[in-house]
Amino acid sequence: MAYNSPETVEISSEDLALYRKAVGLLNQLATNKSNGMQIQRQLKELDPSLNLPGIDVGDAVVAPIREELTATQAQLKAMQEERAAEKQAAENAKWEKQIRDSVGRAQAKYKLSDEATDNLLKFMNDKNIADAEIAAPAYMETLPKPPAPIKPNSYAPAHAHLFGTGDDRGSDENIAALHKDPVKWFDNEVMKILNEDAASAA
Numbered sequence: 001m002a003y004n005s006p007e008t009v010e011i012s013s014e015d016l017a018l019y020r021k022a023v024g025l026l027n028q029l030a031t032n033k034s035n036g037m038q039i040q041r042q043l044k045e046l047d048p049s050l051n052l053p054g055i056d057v058g059d060a061v062v063a064p065i066r067e068e069l070t071a072t073q074a075q076l077k078a079m080q081e082e083r084a085a086e087k088q089a090a091e092n093a094k095w096e097k098q099i100r101d102s103v104g105r106a107q108a109k110y111k112l113s114d115e116a117t118d119n120l121l122k123f124m125n126d127k128n129i130a131d132a133e134i135a136a137p138a139y140m141e142t143l144p145k146p147p148a149p150i151k152p153n154s155y156a157p158a159h160a161h162l163f164g165t166g167d168d169r170g171s172d173e174n175i176a177a178l179h180k181d182p183v184k185w186f187d188n189e190v191m192k193i194l195n196e197d198a199a200s201a202a
Contacts, residue, residue: 099130105133106120106135109136112136119139123138
């Protein structure tokens with residue numbers, strides 16, 4: 001009577017040949033140079049208890065390197081972000097200085113008050129103009145125009161010297177005539193105006 005160990009199984013020669021063939025094919029796939037490691041990883045995912053030296057030893061060696069690489073990449077990214085922030089801050093400072101200098105020149109050129117300068121900055125922001133010297137003329141056009149000066153006429157002298165020093169149109173005699181006979185002086189002045197108008201029309 002034959003004794004069978006609990007760890008042994010009797011199979012037919014055909015099944016044994018099929019088993020050996022399957023193991024051989026699996027070994028060829030797992031050791032293939034092009035995709036053997038990929039197949040081993042797939043087998044390990046299906047059954048983590050499998051002893052696959054190529055995967056187990058490789059992971060043990062690669063894991064610390066991968067961690068160090070990840071940390072290095074994080075440091076490089078942080079340095080790049082810090083450098084980009086410094087560059088942006090420098091560009092902002094340069095731009096702000098250019099704006100301040102431009103505003104200062106415009107303020108001096110157009111003699112702008114502090115309030116007018118603030119309004120100029122608002123105008124630049126609304127119109128999206130970065131150069132105050134370019135924006136200032138356009139801003140000045142928006143301000144109310146001062147009234148035109150009143151042109152003096154010949155009826156009343158622009159500068160009357162009431163103490164006998166004469167006026168811009170005549171002599172001391174003209175002032176004396178005004179004091180002596182204001183009505184007659186008025187009539188004479190009106191006649192002068194009418195004559196000047198007639199001469200201008202001719």
